[in-house]
Amino acid sequence: MIAPSRFYIQNFGCRATQADGAALESLLSGIGLTASEPSSADLVILNTCTVTSAADSDARLAVRRLHRDNPNARILVTGCYAQRAPAELAELPGVEWVVGNSHKSQIPEIVTGAPYHSHLHVGDIFTTNDYLTAVGPLPNRARPNLKIQDGCHNRCSFCIIPSVRGRNRFTPADQIVEQVQRLSDRYPEIVLTGINLGRWGRETGSSLRLADLLRRLLAETGVQRLRLSSVEPMDFSDDLLGLMAESPRIARHVHAPLQSGSDEVLRRMHRKYRPRHYADRILKARAAMPDAAIGADVMTGFPGETEAKFEESRAFIASLPFTYLHVFTYSERPGTPAASMPGAVPMQTRRGRNRVLRELAEAKNREFRVSMLNRTLSVVTLEQPGAALSDNYLPVHIEGWPGPNQMRSVRIGSLDGAGLREQPRPGPMNLPVLTGK
Numbered sequence: 176m177i178a179p180s181r182f183y184i185q186n187f188g189c190r191a192t193q194a195d196g197a198a199l200e201s202l203l204s205g206i207g208l209t210a211s212e213p214s215s216a217d218l219v220i221l222n223t224c225t226v227t228s229a230a231d232s233d234a235r236l237a238v239r240r241l242h243r244d245n246p247n248a249r250i251l252v253t254g255c256y257a258q259r260a261p262a263e264l265a266e267l268p269g270v271e272w273v274v275g276n277s278h279k280s281q282i283p284e285i286v287t288g289a290p291y292h293s294h295l296h297v298g299d300i301f302t303t304n305d306y307l308t309a310v311g312p313l314p315n316r317a318r319p320n321l322k323i324q325d326g327c328h329n330r331c332s333f334c335i336i337p338s339v340r341g342r343n344r345f346t347p348a349d350q351i352v353e354q355v356q357r358l359s360d361r362y363p364e365i366v367l368t369g370i371n372l373g374r375w376g377r378e379t380g381s382s383l384r385l386a387d388l389l390r391r392l393l394a395e396t397g398v399q400r401l402r403l404s405s406v407e408p409m410d411f412s413d414d415l416l417g418l419m420a421e422s423p424r425i426a427r428h429v430h431a432p433l434q435s436g437s438d439e440v441l442r443r444m445h446r447k448y449r450p451r452h453y454a455d456r457i458l459k460a461r462a463a464m465p466d467a468a469i470g471a472d473v474m475t476g477f478p479g480e481t482e483a484k485f486e487e488s489r490a491f492i493a494s495l496p497f498t499y500l501h502v503f504t505y506s507e508r509p510g511t512p513a514a515s516m517p518g519a520v521p522m523q524t525r526r527g528r529n530r531v532l533r534e535l536a537e538a539k540n541r542e543f544r545v546s547m548l549n550r551t552l553s554v555v556t557l558e559q560p561g562a563a564l565s566d567n568y569l570p571v572h573i574e575g576w577p578g579p580n581q582m583r584s585v586r587i588g589s590l591d592g593a594g595l596r597e598q599p600r601p602g603p604m605n606l607p608v609l610t611g612k
Contacts, residue, residue, distance in 0.1 A: 176472075177439050178287045179213040179218035180600060186239075188224025190368040191340075192254060194322035195279060196222045199253075202283050213241055216248050218286055223254035225335060227506040231256055233301030242269030251286060252281050258316045258339040258525045260512075276340060305564035317579040318564070319362055320404070324369030328406075331434075332445045332512040333477065336370060345375045352395050352491040359398035363582040364426070364555045366402045373410025386415040393424055399582055402426035404519050405472070408433070408456045408513060409448050416456075426566045427467035430458045434474045436491025443516065443551065444477060450491055461496045466550075468498045468543075468568035469570065473532055475527025476505040479518035484553060493535060498543040500536035501566070504529045513547055524569065544569060544595055546589050552595075556581045 182203055186196035199220065200210060204516065213219060219241050219575045224230040233254050242250060251272040252264045258275035265273050274282055326341040327334075358365050369375065376383030385406075392401060401424060406415075406429040435441050436450050460469060473492060475485065492500070504525045507514045552564035554571050558579045563571045572591045576584070588598025 177468070179208060179216075181209050181216045182218040182220060182286075183211055183213045183248075184220045185213070185237060186220060187230060187237075187254070188226065189370075190199050190366065191319050191322050191370050192222055192224055194320035194368050195254070197319060198322070198562075199279070199282060203286075206283050206287065213248070214245055214577070216245065216249065218281070219245070219248045220253060220365050222252045223252060223256035224510075225254075225256040225339060226261045226318050227503075227508060229506060231260075237265045237456065238270060242267075244294075244354065249276045249286075251282065253282065255336065255339040260307070287557060290336070300421045317362070318364045318366055318402070318555060319358055319480065320368045321358065322346075322364045322377045324372050327371040328374070328568040329447065330445055332443065332516070333508065335508050335511055336479065338372050338510065342379065343374045343380070347371070348383065348391055351388065352526075354390055355398050355401075356396040359396050359419060359504060362580055364402060365397040365398055366404055368404040371407060373406040377444070383511045384412070384414070385410070386418050388414065389415075389418055389422075393422060398424065400424055400426055400553075402428055402566075403430075405430045405432055407431065407447075408453045411456045411460060413459070415464050416460055419467075421448065426568070427464045428470075428566070428568045429467055430470045430472075430572035431455075431456060432543050433471040433482075433492070435477065435480070435486035437480070440477055440480055440484055443479050444513070454491075454495060457495050463599055466547075466567055469496055470501065470568070471497060471500045472484070472501045472503065474503050474505050475528035476503075476522070478513055478516035478520065480505075480520055480528075482520075485489075489531060489535065492532065493525075497536070497539050500532060502536060503531050531551075540593070541590075544590055547595060548589070549587065549598075551584050553582065553584055557584070571597060574600055 184196050184200055199222070204210065220506055221234060221237055223234040236251065238250060241248065246269065249271045250269045253274040253275060255276060257273050258277065260571060261275060263272040264270055272285060274285060274431060324343070325346040327337045329341050355365055373385055375385045375388060389401065392398060409474060411429065411431060418456045419427070431453070433453060434444055438449050441449060460467060475566055483484050552565040552567070552571065554565045554573065556563045556573070556577060558581050559577045561572050563573045565571055571585060571587070571594055573585055574597050585597040587595045589596045
């Protein structure tokens with residue numbers, strides 16, 4: 176087998192998948208392969224998601240398109256879809272390897288022809304070392320995602336992820352400190368991510384919690400800003416919220432998945448909190464950090480969501496100080512308990528409810544952005560010229576863009592589409608003209 180020399184990676188889905196893709200890119204570059212465009216790559220890797228049937232469809236379409244446009248490329252499919260249905264993917268034209276999450280760290284050896292037991296890699300045994308965490312400097316990237324936790328103990332009735340990611344496991348603190356220190360030499364902001372990030376440290380024999388890790392990172396690394404990705408609501412402890420509020424080096428950004436504001440629907444989802452518990456965490460976050468971004472994942476059309484239950488959820492969401500929402504339309508996922516539950520909601524109704532919540536989210540986001548006018552925000556510049564992101568998760572168009580990965584303070588002058596715009600700085604062309612007699 177001739178080893179490939181140029182590779183292209185396409186990532187689908189969540190931040191954990193994006194982090195896996197970045198780690199894989201670093202590993203492949205480290206063995207001498209060169210990242211390239213899909214049209215010139217001799218190895219194409221699709222790092223898939225399987226959270227919905229639509230995600231599966233997107234991956235299959237991508238395989239067919241890439242094979243059509245570059246028939247000489249050898250295609251490797253990995254990620255959650257590859258873990259769940261390897262034989263299904265192996266039948267697609269152009270696919271040479273299917274590598275589940277459980278063997279993702281073996282991909283550099285697999286594609287370079289190092290001895291290994293098979294070209295169809297399927298495994299269901301997950302250990303601490305079965306997932307990728309290493310991330311090296313990536314050219315022209317901003318805000319790298321560093322995955323420090325994988326897997327999930329929860330068994331939400333709609334979710335397939337525990338089956339394709341395994342049980343909770345985490346990267347040791349010493350290794351994370353080393354990685355953050357290395358990344359902080361190049362990147363001012365690092366995003367800590369995981370499948371169930373708030374469970375970091377929670378294994379038998381460990382007394383560590385996520386807040387303990389953050390304190391070490393603040394004390395032992397030079398990172399300018401840490402940002403937490405999604406954390407389950409009940410893992411936002413008073414200790415964690417207090418640390419986030421007191422440290423200017425932790426982004427003022429709370430993302431806590433809600434899914435539904437209806438007590439009964441949450442029970443059917445097998446979520447481990449009730450609306451009152453969720454509200455307590457969100458209101459404490461807002462009290463501790465008045466200017467923080469507060470976001471949630473919410474779902475419409477779950478089985479048994481009547482019009483009354485949807486209105487209960489909508490009213491609950493409206494009552495809380497959210498600044499943005501990720502709204503999803505429920506999609507049946509074979510193999511999950513929810514897929515066979517009675518009370519299916521018509522798809523048209525699901526989508527209509529989705530629109531209602533999106534409109535609510537847009538109104539809340541605009542209100543939040545208006546409250547930032549004439550304020551000074553700390554931003555990190557992104558890859559796109561003029562683009563930046565504030566510590567409280569608002570897109571900001573800035574003047575005199577200095578290139579990616581720069582931290583600066585800007586004064587907000589106006590709204591700009593779905594974001595904000597920096598107030599123009601005084602210059603020769605806009606200085607007031609003074610006249611006298």
